[in-house]
Amino acid sequence: EAGVAQSPRYKIIEKRQSVAFWCNPISGHATLYWYQQILGQGPKLLIQFQNNGVVDDSQLPKDRFSAERLKGVDSTLKIQPAKLEDSAVYLCASSFFRGGYEQYFGPGTRLTVT
C-alpha cells in the first residue's frame, strides 16, 4: 500500500513570496491533516479535512495560510506572503476515518524562508 505522498521535498523562498505544498493521502483515507513542525518541536496541527470539508482550522494563521481539498483526495497548502518564522517542515498525514486515532505521515516538505 502506497504511503502519504508530498511534494516538493524542499523549498527555499524569500520572505513575502508565495509557496504551495501538495499532498496525496493513503488511498481510501477520508481524513487529511496538515501539520507544521518547527525545528526541535513536535508537529502542530494546522488544519484537518474530512473528505473535502474543513473539520478544524483553529490553529491555521488564516491571514497568510490557506488550504483546500477540492475533490476529497489530494490537498494543497499555501502560504502567501511567507514570513521568516514560517521556516519549518510541513507534514501531511491521513487517517482512515474521522475518529481514526492512527495517523500516517508523509515525508514532509522542508521550507526555508530567507
Add this chain to the structure above:
Amino acid sequence: GQQLNQSPQSMFIQEGEDVSMNCTSSSIFNTWLWYKQDPGEGPVLLIALYKAGELTSNGRLTAQFGITRKDSFLNISASIPSDVGIYFCAGHTQMEYGNKLVFGAGTILRVKS
C-alpha cells in the same frame, strides 16, 4: 492548552542497552501513540494504546498507557544502532468537531561514541 512533557529531552545509548522514556500531561487523553522520526522523514507510528493500564509490545518496544490517563512510557530493549532518532508521544482527544493529536517535543536518541 493541552501540553505533553517528554523526558528525557535527549539520551545516549550504547548498543544492547535498554532505554526508557516517558510522557506526562496535566490533561486526560483517550489514546496515546508513540512515533519515531528519522532525519528528513515524517513520523512513523510505532505503538498505539487505547485503554488506561494497557501494556502493548511491538518487537523490542513496549509501551504502557498510565492508569490516570495522563501519562505513558516507552521502553526499548536491547537497543541497536537503527533505534537512533527522535521519539514523539502523542495524546489523542475527541473533540466535538473531530479528533485531535497533541504531540510532545520529542526525546532524541543518540549513539554513545
